[in-house]
Amino acid sequence: MGSDSLTTPDARRLLAALANAQARRVFAEISIGGTPGSSLSPAKLERALALLNKAGLVETVETEGYVRYRIREHAFRDALASLSSAPSPSGVERFLTADGRIDRYPAREADRLKLLAWIAARILDSGARVEERELNERLARFTGDVPMLRRYLVDASIVSRTPDGSAYWLALKDDDDGGRPSPRP
Numbered sequence: 001m002g003s004d005s006l007t008t009p010d011a012r013r014l015l016a017a018l019a020n021a022q023a024r025r026v027f028a029e030i031s032i033g034g035t036p037g038s039s040l041s042p043a044k045l046e047r048a049l050a051l052l053n054k055a056g057l058v059e060t061v062e063t064e065g066y067v068r069y070r071i072r073e074h075a076f077r078d079a080l081a082s083l084s085s086a087p088s089p090s091g092v093e094r095f096l097t098a099d100g101r102i103d104r105y106p107a108r109e110a111d112r113l114k115l116l117a118w119i120a121a122r123i124l125d126s127g128a129r130v131e132e133r134e135l136n137e138r139l140a141r142f143t144g145d146v147p148m149l150r151r152y153l154v155d156a157s158i159v160s161r162t163p164d165g166s167a168y169w170l171a172l173k174d175d176d177d178g179g180r181p182s183p184r185p
Helices: 011-019 021-031 042-054 075-085 091-095 109-123 132-139 146-155
Strands: 058-063 066-071 129-131 159-161 167-170
Touching (some): 011 021, 021 058, 021 066, 042 058, 132 146, 146 159
Antiparallel strands (some): 058 066
């Protein structure tokens, strides 16, 4: 059970490790210099130590054929530093996962409309009609709940559809200056 002391601890993994009661107990015992896991079975102790080691909280020290564990000195500081250095997403990206899927729908209507318009602009070309099956395939890139997203797009008048729902297209709105229609933002 070696440790990689050069790895910056991931804050989520660190918190997940400490959310485990057995790992938390072993961590506490190591931090006060006690014998880790004296009340745990060898298998449970090994799992707890592996979890703590993988999270970057504990490292293994071997001296004179004896193995002991110690708390990684700067584990919490390093994990916090890794959190603060990550740029916060802005715009519609705030509501998307790293792979571009909808994480949550915005509570504010203006943000929700921007997110829906952003998705519509990526799945539909101005003036092009697509069948429901094709629209569903395109929407599946963004969500697991395709009917809900499709309904949101139609209800927000960003996407229009035939009365029977067989075809969909990007809705048009009148320009403020009275000119010709243009796609919604």
